[in-house]
Each structure stands twice: as structure tokens, then as C-alpha cells.
Amino acid sequence: MSFARVALGVALKDLRIELGGRYAAGTVLPFACTQLVAFGLSLGPGRSLLEETAPALLWIAVLFAAVLAFRGAYEAEGDDGALEGLLLAPVDKAAVFAGKAAAVMAQLVPLACVLALLTELLFGVGPHGGLPALLATVALGTAGLAAVGSLFGVLTEAAKAREAVFPLLVLPLTTPVLLAAIRATALIQAGSQAEAANWLGLLAAFDVVFLAAGAALFGHLIED
């Protein structure tokens, strides 16, 4: 069984479950939008403050939404022992990890785009001609978040207090991704795309590290 076929199958399965339950549309998106609006209102009408904080607000909203999406991705595996089915399947477990990360990313990219649009509408800060660079930031940032969340989601699935354990494990590890994504977004919105390229390179490096670690460790984490 080829790596790509298994990864695609797992990703499509997770997306079908997501579409069937509409967790992202029903929970994650309203939550993230409410958070952005609440931040905007609490910071007041000062334009420079909003401009300075908008990239961080955008990515914190994406991160919180991502945490909910990660948990959704593994709740289905815990419903009726389905995770054991993945364990006992004679397939490359790295392909299962890749499929789960791809499905989370496929949910986060449109969500981040909607939130970026909302940030522009609420705070008046946009990509200023750097739309491709902003899209690259969204793609690389969500890939890093998806890799960390997919790896540790499986670890916390077995934990008794997973609601408490998951953020404790995941949030510190997402910090480098988050900081790089915020800096890149801020520089793109300020029109400094050359400088943003350095942060995009760093984001890509984080992605490679987290995806490689996930592919190498996932199989060991789901084994007894």
C-alpha cells in the first residue's frame, strides 16, 4: 500500500467526518470570529494599536481554533476504539500521521483566510500587495500547527485528563511557529516583504522539523 494512497485515504476520512459533524463550521469558526471581535472592541478605536496587534490577534485566533480542531480530529478515533483499528492496520504509520495532519491543515487554511479577511475588515490592516506572501504564511503556519497538533493529539487521546494535558503539551511547542507567523504577517502588512521572507524561511524550517518528528514518532506513540 503506497504512502500517498494511505495518507490521502486517512485525510479524506477525517474530512468526511468533519463535514458530517460540521465541527469547524459549527464551533471553531464562530469561536474564532467572536474572539477577534472581542479583542477589537476591548482594544478600542486607536488605529496604531490595532495595526500593531492585528497579526498577533489573527494568529492567536487561529491557534485557539486549531486546538479545537485537533481535539475534534482525535475524538472520532476514540469513539469506539477506532484508533486501535489504525494501530492494527498493516500500513506505514507515518502515512497515517501525514493524512491526519493534512486533514487538519485543510480545515485550518480556509479558517485562517476567513480570519485574515475579518482582521482586515475590523482593524483595517491588509496584505498591501503581499497577498501571495500572506497566503504562504497561512500555509506554512497552519502546516506547523497541524503537525504539532496531530502528533500530540494521539498522545493525549489515551490520557485520562486529555482536556488538560493536550494544551499543556501542544501550546509551548507551537510557540516558535506562532512567533514566526506573527512576525511574517506583521512585516507583510507593513509592506516589508523582503524581511518577511526570512521569517517564512524559518517557518518552513519549523515545518520540516515538526513534520519529520511526527512521521518518525507517530507509530511509536500509538503502539502500546
Place this chain on the structure above:
Amino acid sequence: MPCFIEQAVSLRRISRAFGPVPAVSRVSLEVARGEVVLLRGPNGAGKSTLLRIVATALSPTSGSGRVLGFDLLDGREEIRRRIELIGHRTRLYEDLTAIQNLRFAALLYGADPALAAAALEEVGLGSAARERVRGFSQGMRQRVALARAHLRSPELLLLDEPYAGLDRDAGELVDAMVTAARTEGRTVLLVTHDASRAGLASRVVVMRAGHLHGATPAAETAAVRA
């Protein structure tokens, strides 16, 4: 590499503990290829744990073993290619339909996804193939799990209380599956409290408090039932 042996399962002093609690203690068991072994015992005797160790879902705390000629630890992937475990939990995705669940299982096990519809027909769920599993009763879920086993012909069939939640017709489906496996020379390890199913087995093994307490040959089993 597999050995040229006749044993489907060969366990040597296998133990498994969950924290300080021993579930299986120094169990040695030989199951020949083509044999149907029924494992009986009271709740908490360690039967399911033993079955999950054979399925490589759990690792033994100590001891060693081979399944279909492959080492329990080093040959896990090879063992998994050749077995099917039907356990207490059906391993189904509730937000997928029955046929989507089977097609996904076919993908994972390298079976033909086109067989999914026929497998559901075989367990009497053809008309519910496109319904989400979330709305299924326990018996219907168990039937979908049985249909999953119909997607391929595993060399070793591990059945853990497969009759739980099933009506009489579905129970007969399990009986037919065991009988077909036996006829085709495949091996079955069956855990059940249902004493009336002893006739399906060539041997009955009793387990209590984590230990095996003797094996009864087929002839004696039949005599006991008589």
C-alpha cells in the same frame, strides 16, 4: 521470516500487567494451524487481554511468542497483515456511513473496496449501507464489524465475545464465519461465555485469574456438552 511450523499461535510464559494489577500470568499456549480454540472463563480472567496480545494490540510485560510464525514484537506488521480482531469495541467511525467505514477498512488492509457492498449484504445490512453508524444499535454495529472480516480471508481470526448484542440470526452469521474458516483451514481463537458454541471448537481452553487451567480436547468437549 516465518518458520515452517504448524503452530498458528505459540506463546511462552506470557504475562501482562496493567500497573500493579496482573491481567495475564505466565500463560503458555499452542494453537495449531486450522484449529478452532474456544477460550472460556469468568469476567476479568484475562481472556480479552490474551487475545489482544496475540493480535499485537498489546505488548506482553514478559514472555515471548510467535503468531503465524512471526515474533510477537519484531514481526508485528507481518502478523497484522494476516489477522482480524473482532473485539468488544467495533472500531467504527460514528460519523461515517457503514459502507464508508468498510471502504476505509479495505484501504487500510489492501482489500478491494468494491467488496464492501457485498460484505454488508452478507451480514444483512445492505439496505442500511448508506446510513451513518451513529444511528445503529450495538447489534448492527457488530454486524458491520463482521462485514469487515468478510473483506478478506485472514489466516487467524480472533473473536472476542462476538455474540454480545447480536440476535439469533446474527449469531448464526458468526457461527457460519467460524465454520467457514475451519473448513478453509484457517485458525480461529474464540472468546465467548456462550457454552452452546463449544461445538464449533476443536478444543476448549479455560482461563481463570490470568492463568490457563487446562485444555479440553474436542471429544471431551462434546462429551461434557452431552
